[in-house]
Amino acid sequence: MRRAELLVLALLLLAGAAAVALPPPLQARLDHLPMALQHELRAHDTAWSRLAPAQQQALRTRIAAWDGLPLAQQRQQRERWQAWSALPPGDRRQVEAAATSFAALPVERQQALRAQFAQLDATAQHGWLLGPAVGADFGALQPLLLQVPPPQRAPLLAVLHSMTPAERADLGTLARRSAPAQRDALRRALLSTSAANRAAWLQAELQR
Secondary structure, rough: OHHHHHHHHHHHHHHHHHOOOOOOHHHHHHHHHOHHHHHHHHHHHHHHOOHHHHHHHHHHHHHHHHHHHOOHHHHHHHHHHHHHHHHHHHHHHHHHHHHHHHHOOOHHHHHHHHHHOOOOOOOHHHHHOOOHHHHHHHHHHHHOOOOOOOHHHHHHHHHHOOOOOOHHHHHHHHHHHOOOOHHHHHHHHHOOOOOHHHHHHHHHHOOO
């Protein structure tokens, strides 16, 4: 697939429920794409066709603004969108509530909070992309989240989001105790342990 077509796919995913209409070259090749991607693109195309002209123009304006961003900023915004999409509904609601509360603060307080956040190192800032629950425990869990094989990343994050704060604290202790060569085995053991047995497994591992 050509670079221009890949860019269209990226913009479709970035735009969320609304999307630009599929360009003719991509439309012609749609039947040759993987079935799941075909369904997603057709859904976006249908959503676009249902927008009012003013909404379509507003979206075109947004995409033009996106095209004008530096590549580094595009990558940053895409990463944030992907992180947001991966959050559980409960975490999204917490973030939305926090955003509403932040917007209601005096400008001076907002600026002070932004300055405090800017003082965090880049790794700590990045950890908050995992949401309010896992992000708060990122410092302890960081050893376990380094160099995660791509197939493990989504299942691992799902498990971390489903754990209680106490379980994540125990896991963070295990992660700090584990040598780098042992962390992959720890992740695989975590993923293979059922939610019902997780607390007992963590305690057993801590007592070893």
